[in-house]
Amino acid sequence: MKNVKKHAQDSENRKQQDLKVNKSDATDQMMTTDQGLKINDDTNSLKAGERGPSLLEDFILREKITHFDHERIPERIVHARGSAAHGYFQVYESMEKYTKAGFLQDPGLKTPVFTRFSTVAGSRGSTDLARDIRGFAVKFYTEQGNYDLVGNNVPVFFIQDAIKFPDLIHAVKPEPNNEMPQAASAHDTFWDFISLMPETMHTIMWVMSDRAIPRSLRMMEGFGVHTFRFINAKNESHFVKFHWKPKLGTHAVVWDEAQKISGKNSDFHRQDLWEAIENGNFPEWELGVQIIPEADEHKFEFDLLDPTKIVPEELVPVTIIGKMVLNRNPDNFFAETEQVAFHPGHIVPGIDFTNDPLLQGRLFSYTDTQLSRLGSPNFHEIPINRTIAPMFNNQRDGHMRQEINVGRGSYHPNSLGGGCPFQAKIDEGGFTSFNERIDAHKVRDRSESFSDHFSQATLFFNSQTQVEKNHIIKALRFELGKLETIAIKTRMLGLLSQIDKTLADKVAQGLGLKVPSSPEKPINHGVGANADKQKYEPKKVTQSVKSSDALSMIKNKTLSKTIATRQVAFLCSEGVHQASINAMKTALEKAGATAKVIAPHLGTIKTSEGNELAVDQSFLIAASVLFDAVYIPGGKNAGFLNSNAEAIEFINEAYKHCKVIGADEFEILAKTHIYDKEDKNEEEGIIINSKTNDKNFTKEFIDAMGNHRFWNREAEL
Numbered sequence: 102m103k104n105v106k107k108h109a110q111d112s113e114n115r116k117q118q119d120l121k122v123n124k125s126d127a128t129d130q131m132m133t134t135d136q137g138l139k140i141n142d143d144t145n146s147l148k149a150g151e152r153g154p155s156l157l158e159d160f161i162l163r164e165k166i167t168h169f170d171h172e173r174i175p176e177r178i179v180h181a182r183g184s185a186a187h188g189y190f191q192v193y194e195s196m197e198k199y200t201k202a203g204f205l206q207d208p209g210l211k212t213p214v215f216t217r218f219s220t221v222a223g224s225r226g227s228t229d230l231a232r233d234i235r236g237f238a239v240k241f242y243t244e245q246g247n248y249d250l251v252g253n254n255v256p257v258f259f260i261q262d263a264i265k266f267p268d269l270i271h272a273v274k275p276e277p278n279n280e281m282p283q284a285a286s287a288h289d290t291f292w293d294f295i296s297l298m299p300e301t302m303h304t305i306m307w308v309m310s311d312r313a314i315p316r317s318l319r320m321m322e323g324f325g326v327h328t329f330r331f332i333n334a335k336n337e338s339h340f341v342k343f344h345w346k347p348k349l350g351t352h353a354v355v356w357d358e359a360q361k362i363s364g365k366n367s368d369f370h371r372q373d374l375w376e377a378i379e380n381g382n383f384p385e386w387e388l389g390v391q392i393i394p395e396a397d398e399h400k401f402e403f404d405l406l407d408p409t410k411i412v413p414e415e416l417v418p419v420t421i422i423g424k425m426v427l428n429r430n431p432d433n434f435f436a437e438t439e440q441v442a443f444h445p446g447h448i449v450p451g452i453d454f455t456n457d458p459l460l461q462g463r464l465f466s467y468t469d470t471q472l473s474r475l476g477s478p479n480f481h482e483i484p485i486n487r488t489i490a491p492m493f494n495n496q497r498d499g500h501m502r503q504e505i506n507v508g509r510g511s512y513h514p515n516s517l518g519g520g521c522p523f524q525a526k527i528d529e530g531g532f533t534s535f536n537e538r539i540d541a542h543k544v545r546d547r548s549e550s551f552s553d554h555f556s557q558a559t560l561f562f563n564s565q566t567q568v569e570k571n572h573i574i575k576a577l578r579f580e581l582g583k584l585e586t587i588a589i590k591t592r593m594l595g596l597l598s599q600i601d602k603t604l605a606d607k608v609a610q611g612l613g614l615k616v617p618s619s620p621e622k623p624i625n626h627g628v629g630a631n632a633d634k635q636k637y638e639p640k641k642v643t644q645s646v647k648s649s650d651a652l653s654m655i656k657n658k659t660l661s662k663t664i665a666t667r668q669v670a671f672l673c674s675e676g677v678h679q680a681s682i683n684a685m686k687t688a689l690e691k692a693g694a695t696a697k698v699i700a701p702h703l704g705t706i707k708t709s710e711g712n713e714l715a716v717d718q719s720f721l722i723a724a725s726v727l728f729d730a731v732y733i734p735g736g737k738n739a740g741f742l743n744s745n746a747e748a749i750e751f752i753n754e755a756y757k758h759c760k761v762i763g764a765d766e767f768e769i770l771a772k773t774h775i776y777d778k779e780d781k782n783e784e785e786g787i788i789i790n791s792k793t794n795d796k797n798f799t800k801e802f803i804d805a806m807g808n809h810r811f812w813n814r815e816a817e818l
């Protein structure tokens with residue numbers, strides 16, 4: 102056991118050391134040029150006379166500006182905006198029965214990971230809260246080589262074949278004539294494409310749900326999307342679907358909040374992840390797998406190779422096999438988060454691909470894109486991309502080669518180098534592909550088993566609570582409502598009516614349009630070369646699972662009641678009652694939440710007890726959308742809060758977004774919407790101290806926070 106621990110520690114240390122090469126946080130270093138020449142003056146350029154022209158000879162100036170001129174590299178074509186963290190992965194029990202993957206054998210082994218979360222459509226400088234899928238890419242630095250699980254926070258994808266990916270991305274990116282809109286799908290080109298591609302319908306349901314506007318990167322699920330294979334030492338294969346389940350549960354904000362957060366703090370997610378890790382609140386996910394025996398490949402009413410389908414958890418349960426903890430922020434955004442290069446083709450013995458045509462296309466794309474983004478085939482030598490496994494081969498040279506290969510041999514077979522590097526036998530860890538039999542005609546076509554585009558979209562919609570359905574309807578009303586072209590809206594209504602009639606009717610109502618009585622048939626779009634034969638006809642296959650709780654964030658069993666790391670705004674002003682603040686703050690901190698004092702100005706304010714209270718944020722900086730709950734302590738501040746428009750707006754917004762509001766006295770809320778309501782004293786999620794007996798107040802507030810939102814405040818659609 103001691104050895105196992107040491108081994109685990111070694112592999113973590115090795116990666117840490119690897120990444121610290123050239124770390125530039127020294128405190129005792131003199132400034133030099135890139136050639137190591139000590140610099141005496143970095144403030145003035147070399148000139149002919151004090152007021153004279155700068156001299157071309159000034160190599161220090163030229164070197165500095167030339168390097169600066171080349172600081173930027175192309176941003177990722179998709180997933181440009183990201184944030185990442187280091188951590189480790191640990192399996193709970195050996196998975197030997199299913200896979201020989203080294204990092205899944207030994208519960209004592211901590212495999213270092215680097216995980217990058219991203220939005221898909223926006224540029225590097227766009228907002229975190231865009232309605233979008235989130236990338237969830239994990240690089241495992243295993244002893245057998247790097248394994249990348251490059252997934253998303255949604256378990257399905259828009260398209261079935263990689264050949265449509267450039268079209269999808271062209272459609273969703275800002276329109277080419279005016280480069281608008283940024284990081285948004287609510288525009289004509291996106292919905293034009295979607296409305297002509299029925300296979301996108303299932304993913305559209307997920308993207309229109311609140312899954313596309315997470316509360317935090319720490320509170321979203323992750324999925325491998327494609328079906329992969331586990332291969333064991335006996336070379337037996339099982340199909341596998343990967344799931345990441347967040348320990349804090351899966352949570353979202355609402356669309357109105359998302360849009361406002363984008364203005365108030367476009368780094369909301371990025372900052373939340375960074376601060377959680379800095380404060381020692383290390384985010385954690387469990388890795389789950391759905392394992393399907395090879396013999397069951399054709400037993401489902403959908404095709405396992407189709408990336409627009411899930412395997413409902415009711416048919417194949419998710420088995421939790423390990424955990425990932427993110428415990429260290431990057432030292433340098435560019436060197437690590439920007440230069441990390443993921444690739445679904447980075448696999449290790451024990452894991453293999455299937456013939457999912459989307460996955461197959463990805464296997465080519467990622468290396469190709471790194472070549473233009475990172476500028477060299479040697480991107481694997483960048484510290485964040487280096488493997489901790491010994492790396493040795495006959496690849497040589499190229500732009501920015503770091504390694505100085507010694508010796509004459511750079512070919513195989515050789516005798517001059519004694520035959521080195523040697524090929525590894527399978528029992529020495531040599532990789533071999535799963536020996537799948539393939540016997541087929543060469544065709545540009547798609548399997549009939551891929552032609553059901555609606556039934557899982559219906560399954561997703563049916564699995565939601567009424568509140569979640571309303572949010573999907575409102576999202577569609579928003580997105581389609583922004584389109585200029587009526588024909589696209591109508592075509593979309595036709596597609597929605599094939600998912601659910603009420604859904605289509607409700608969206609149509611918001612758009613002021615009618616659902617077409619017979620939906621437009623897709624003409625030769627997304628149908629492959631056999632389009633001319635009109636062979637393809639989308640169909641709906643009856644699903645054995647009618648509703649799945651795992652698909653709803655509200656019903657989901659992983660929804661956690663914990664309020665750990667949640668942020669509570671305390672609205673205060675001069676004369677606030679300090680004893681109330683102390684009691685609530687202590688109770689919240691005990692539950693793992695954070696209290697922030699918001700007041701008219703920064704610095705300190707005087708409490709009713711005569712003490713100075715430190716202010717965290719002024720009303721000018723803070724906003725309800727940046728917090729999970731609000732508390733208004735009593736004292737002499739009621740007068741001020743009732744006359745301050747910002748404080749009133751703060752409380753009204755918290756109410757609108759269905760958040761918990763606590764106050765020492767009901768009168769403090771006199772100028773808010775809450776006070777005007779008929780059932781004002783009975784509302785759920787409004788906790789008033791004077792009505793509870795003192796002891797229960799903080800408990801009731803914290804219990805209410807555990808419910809997260811009080812959706813009954815939302816209007817019926």
Ligand code: HDE
Binds near residue numbers: 179217219237253470
């Ligand atoms: Fe990607 N994708 N993708 N993708 N993808 C990229 O690679 C691509 C797809 C995903 O944090 C690019 O290094 C194709 C599905 C993530 O660095 C590029 C297709 C899933 C990230 C690329 C897909 C993903 C990327 C751009 C259709 C979920 C960010 C920059 C066949 C399973 C990784 C880069 C990071 C990034 C291609 C579809 C996940 C261009 C051709 C499905 C999380 O290579």
